[in-house]
Amino acid sequence: MACVRRDFTVKTVDGVQIGIRSVQLKSPPDEPAVPMILMHGTRIPGISEFDLPVAGGSLAEDLARAGHVCYIPDARGFGASARPDAMNEPPRPTKPIVRSLEITRDVDAAVNALRAETGADRVGLFGWGTGGTVVLIYAALWPENVSHIILYNPLYGGAPDHPEIGRGSRWEDPERPARFNQKKYGNYYFNQVDMLRKGWDNQIPIEDKDAWRDPAVLAAFEQALLNGDPTSLDRDPPTYRSPNGMLEDSFYMGLGHKLVHANQVYCRVMVISPQYDTWTRREDLAALKDDLIHAEEVRIWEPANTTHYILLDRPERGRDEALRRMEDFLSQGKSGLD
Template sequence: MTLAQVILAATLGCLTLPSTHAYAEIVRRDFTVTSQDGLQIFVRELHDSDAHFDRGPMLLVNGGRSGVLASWDVDAPSSSAAEELARAGHRLYLMDVRGFGRSAFPQEMNEGRFGVPVAVRSNEAVRDITAVVDEIKRRNPDEPRLTGMGWATGSQWLGHYASLHPETISHLIYYNGAYGGPAGGWRLQAEFADPEHPAELNYSRHGSYRLATAEDLAGRWRNEGIDPAFLERYVALSMEGDPTTGEREPASFRFPSGPTADTLKMVNGRQIFDASFIRAHVLILRSAGDFWSRPTDVQTLLAHLTSAASAKLVEIPGVSHYVHLQPTPDRQKFLDAVLSFTASVMRERQS
C-alpha cells in the first residue's frame, strides 16, 4: 500500500477494529471509566490466555500526540509492543488520557484553538490515571503489583501520579520522559517556546490544541523501508478518535498542547512534580537518540528518587524515540530492559 493509500484509508476511517477481538491467544476487551470530573476515559485490557508466567497488571499510557493504541498496540503483524508484554505474562491495561485517542475531549478542544486555556495539563492527566488505577485495583483485588509505563509525556504523567499516590504503583518505568534539572539543551525549544518566555508555550502559534496529518505522522518513515501494514494501522489508529478528522484538508486530528506546555517548564528549570515522594521500584529507560528527554532529565530524576524502593537507569545505545514501535532487534533491546526489570514480580502459572 502506498502512503497516499494509507492517508486515504485513515481519512475515511475504514480501518478501525471492533472493541472486542482476539488474535490467537491474545485477548482484547475495551471499556471506559469515568474520571473525577465526568469525562469518559478509554481503556483496553489485553492479556495472553496461554502465558506461562504471571507478571501482574501493567498500565500503559499514551504519548503526547497519538492515542494509546497507536502508541502501544498497533495491530499490524508483529507490531504490537503490548502483545509482546502480554506474552511475557503481564495483564495489560492501555489508557488514553483525555483529549487523546478514544477518550473524551475536554471542552477546550471543542472550541477554537485560541482564546481558551491550553488543553490537558498534567494535573488533569493525573485525574484520569487515578480513575483507571482504581478500576484496575477493583478488577484485581488483593493484587499488590502494578507496573506503570508511559511513552515520554505518558511517563511524565505517571511520575506525577506516583508522587501523589505512592502506595498504588509498585514498579514505574519512566521511558523517554523529561523531568527537570538545569535549564536548556532541549532539542524542541525553538519550535515550541515563546521566544520571550522560554518556559512558556508559544500559544499564539500552537494554541490550546494542535493538529497532525498523516504526513506529520508517517512522512519521516516514507523512504526508510518501514512495513506498509504498520504505517497503515499507525496512521489510522492515530486519527480514528477525532470525529472532525475529515473536516480539514488534508485530514488531521486534534491533540492537546498541554503536554508540550508542561514539558517546556520541566526543561527550563521548573518541575511539575517531586520524585522524592515516589516509593515504587523505578526503571529510568532512555533511548540514546531521544529528542524529548535530555541526559540531565534522567540524571536529575535518578538523584531525586530518594524514597524509591530501588532506582536504576538504562540507556539503550543507538536507538530513537520510537524504538518500541517496530519489531526490530533494537525493539528487542527495549523489551529485554523492561522485562528484566519486571522479572522480580514474575510468578509461574500452575497448569
C-alpha cells in the same frame, strides 16, 4: 496463546469518561504477572503507541503474552475519551487544556479499574515521553497503588535550554521569552499525520528506512492516529486533534522546571533512553538518578544505536532487547497480589 481485547470506559473522580483498551491472554496464567497501565505521550492517543494490529506493533500484546493484564487509557481529550467542549469549537489562543496533573485523575481511574479486575493491590505503570512524567506524578501521589514504573523517553526538568522544546524553540512565545507560545498553539491543536514519519525518519541513521522500521508498522500507526479522532476526515488533508496541556508542561520542563520531585517515588523505577532520542537529555537522566533516593530500585538503560521509537522499530533494532529488559525488571518484586 491467544490475546483478547476489550474496549470500555470508566469515570474519573471529576466525572470524565475515559476510554480504555484491555489486552490480556484469553486463558490467564497460573502465576499472575504485574498488571500494567500503558500511558501515552503529548499528542498521540494510546492505541497508536501501544496496540497496532500488525506484527511488532503492540507492546500491550507482547506484555500480555508474558502474563500481564494491560490497560491502555486515553487521557481526556485524546482517542476514545471524552473531549472538553472547547475541542468542538475552533482552536483559540487561550490557555492550553488538559495539563499533566489533571491527567493523573485519568490514570487513577484506570488504575482502580485494573486493580478491581485483577485483585492486585499494586500495578505497574509505563509512560511514554511526557506520559512518563504523568506516571511519575501518579506514583508520588498514590505510592500504595504502584509497584513498578517504566519511564520511556521521559522529560523531567533536569536542566534548562532543552534544544527541542525549550528556549528558542517554536514552542516559545517570541514576544514573551520563557513563556509557552499560547498565541500560536492555543488550547488545542490540529496535528498532521505525517509529523510522526518525519521525526522518525530523521532519527534512523541509514538511508533505507524500511530496513530499520517495518513500513506496515508506520502505516498502521498513521491509520490509528486518524481512527482516534472521529473528526479527522472532516478536514483536507486529514488531521487529528490533541489538547496542548502536556505540550505546555513539556515546554516548562525544557526550561528546567520539575513538575514533580522524584524523591517522592518509592517503587521500583526503570528509565529507557535510546541514543538517538531527542526528548530525554542526559541532564534529565542524571537528575532522575540523583533524585530517586527513596526508590526501591533504579535501572537506567541507554541503548546505543536506537531511536525514540525503539518499541516500534524492527526486532533487531533494539525492540527485542527492550522487551527482554522490561520483563526482567517487572519480574523483580512481584508482590501486587494478596
